[in-house]
Amino acid sequence: MYKWLGWKNELSYLHEKTIMKKILILSVLCSILVSMKPVAKKHIVFFGDSITQAGVGPKGYITVLGDILKEKNLQEQYQLTGAGIGGNKVYDLYLRMEDDVLAKDPQVVVIWVGVNDVWHKRSYGTGTDADKFEKFYNAIIKKFKSKNIEVLLCTPAAIGEKTDFSNELDGDLNKYAQIIRNIATNNNCPLIDLRKEFLAYNLANNPKNLDRGILTTDGVHLNDAGNKLVAEAMMKALIR
Amino acid sequence: MYKWLGWKNELSYLHEKTIMKKILILSVLCSILVSMKPVAKKHIVFFGDSITQAGVGPKGYITVLGDILKEKNLQEQYQLTGAGIGGNKVYDLYLRMEDDVLAKDPQVVVIWVGVNDVWHKRSYGTGTDADKFEKFYNAIIKKFKSKNIEVLLCTPAAIGEKTDFSNELDGDLNKYAQIIRNIATNNNCPLIDLRKEFLAYNLANNPKNLDRGILTTDGVHLNDAGNKLVAEAMMKALIR
Amino acid sequence: MYKWLGWKNELSYLHEKTIMKKILILSVLCSILVSMKPVAKKHIVFFGDSITQAGVGPKGYITVLGDILKEKNLQEQYQLTGAGIGGNKVYDLYLRMEDDVLAKDPQVVVIWVGVNDVWHKRSYGTGTDADKFEKFYNAIIKKFKSKNIEVLLCTPAAIGEKTDFSNELDGDLNKYAQIIRNIATNNNCPLIDLRKEFLAYNLANNPKNLDRGILTTDGVHLNDAGNKLVAEAMMKALIR
């Protein structure tokens, strides 16, 4: 009986071993499958103005960022979506944040706005008051955070690339960049300080104090070097 | 026993009569009390800029409207509340509509905004784009209507009283007045067309084509005649 | 000797008669030639902004005016010269009046300026103060009159063709048009009131209240109908 039992036990033991093996194989397969699932991709939406609208173009900064992810073999882990519209100011973002960002269900949003809030004061008389800029910006962040979305902020890079602060709108742009830095601090949001990085790059690479052509085509919109600088700065902030 | 009963009945009859009388008296008293109840007052909030902020002053249009109601012995039926803040544009109203209007639980809101949306283009470079003006205005109306609040709209009256459309900002002010007229039509909101009424009054009373001093002190803010005209125009629209 | 002399005298007499005849014929011929001389042409310079710069184009108002003169067989009596530069305001005209007008030695100058003095307030923040507009305008007229040049003034026609004064800059444009009307009166200069004529034409031909496409391509610059209207208005004022 013991033997029998023993045999039975042995049989059962063998059987268990087989089951265990199968489970092991299955779980390995599962983990492989899981690691391949598209669900796992982190969805990043880039929310901004014409600079971001151009970001999804063939040489745009979002495209370049995608290329960097491929080089690092990280392309399966991230989904990048552009949500830029030309001429947008902070309250344009506020008015379309539900449709153009929340409806896409992202885990991360990169907000890059401010150039038109300053520029439109001069060109149309419809720039944004500094205090209202802050209020609408905070309202956007509050909304995204309430949906557990991680929010990263960017300072406006440039309206003119001259390095001695003699671009016409430098004073106001510095002021609004500082407002964004303070908003980032107050809301514990990572900051991508593009204004600071553009100035540093120009101080090193713009000895003739030109107002365009170093990182931009027209003082505002990115050329290839600009798209590369922005993509790399975003990479550092996003992929840690 | 019958007699007794009869008497008892008589007594009871008398008693019932007394009770009935008391009830009658009581119900009359009640109905009087009810008619005196403050609960019945219709609460009207005036939502606007510096012109409305001044409206609650000793000679302001809201005060004058209250005086007219008293003359007509209607003061018990209406509660008037000013919610004007100097320099406000449409999105300032949007940002404070919860705290300054909804929190006061009104049955009616009179919105009077637009002068600064045009004026600040010139004075600060921070006026409101026409399309954004419409979007925020519609968002305010939608919010109020969702709370079953009746909404009345006013056109901006004047930035300068000259009658030949040579006040500097007349073109833009006409444009924004027309936007408000269209919003009123689209939302089935009663319109108080103050711009039209101011022009008609000036055509009759401003033969020297002065830019101020007829209905305003400075081309924008109301003098006594202006407060009277506005109060009467509001009276006509509110008390029908 | 006397006879000889007599004969000689007779001969000389005959000779003198012949000479006199020849002189007579010659002087008649001369006077005919003189009356045909191009020197007699009245030189008219059109002094203005981009509208006048386009005026010398194949379909421009100055070209059309030249065609009308040909039709009337008056082309030999007038020389038409365009002196328009895009973006010019009144003090641009002031700064180049010596080089671009006086150096061409005209008998007549038609000044047409004002659109940019108003428009640049919005687009660049560099429009012209009303009082300075008047001072520089008067200085130009004074200079031309000191050289015995006849000066004709035009009001700015339009920035937007809507007829209900809801074009954004209508108020300010009406104001500057009125300043020019007053300058014309004060300086005894003929006035070509293009603003008035454009409005009259649009009231008759723009039933949909469009902001462009009736007399202009973009609200400011002339289409074929606009060039025709301006040429005819100038014709009436110049050729009396």
Added chain:
Amino acid sequence: MYKWLGWKNELSYLHEKTIMKKILILSVLCSILVSMKPVAKKHIVFFGDSITQAGVGPKGYITVLGDILKEKNLQEQYQLTGAGIGGNKVYDLYLRMEDDVLAKDPQVVVIWVGVNDVWHKRSYGTGTDADKFEKFYNAIIKKFKSKNIEVLLCTPAAIGEKTDFSNELDGDLNKYAQIIRNIATNNNCPLIDLRKEFLAYNLANNPKNLDRGILTTDGVHLNDAGNKLVAEAMMKALIR
């Protein structure tokens, strides 16, 4: 006859000697008188805007400069005249240079203008185009130099005293300051670089990065420290 002649000659000789002596004495006296004459005062006119208009006030920079001259016992050598009018831009100076400067027959003119050329872009839409700023500025200098007047130029000091170039109009003010520096170089005019001196002073004395209260009352107009700094900077440039 010879003797007579000789005597006569001698007499005449003596006479001539006496006359010569008298002339000598007279001319010495004259030269003394001349050296004492008030005509010898160097007349300096300060030509500018509201800052210069306030300069002749009890604590204004021109008054302070006069006090410094007295301390140095130089008051008899200089006559200081203020010619500042509030709100003036470069072409206001141009329009009144004959009446307000040349009519006063100065040896030296200090031109200090530029704040309103930048500021009025924002506040009235009537700032000065950069290229026109340069043209009118050069025209003023040319006129003064043609009358053998020495011309000194000042850069606009500040619109806001923050030291990190985040005052709203810093970019444009830096641009116009640089235009003036170039004009000074091109015309061989001494430069009083008040913008540079104000920034240096603020970097040392404005640790909280305030926008007013260090050298100005309101970011533009001088307080006591500002008047002192400007007077001393002018002293250095004027009295060499």
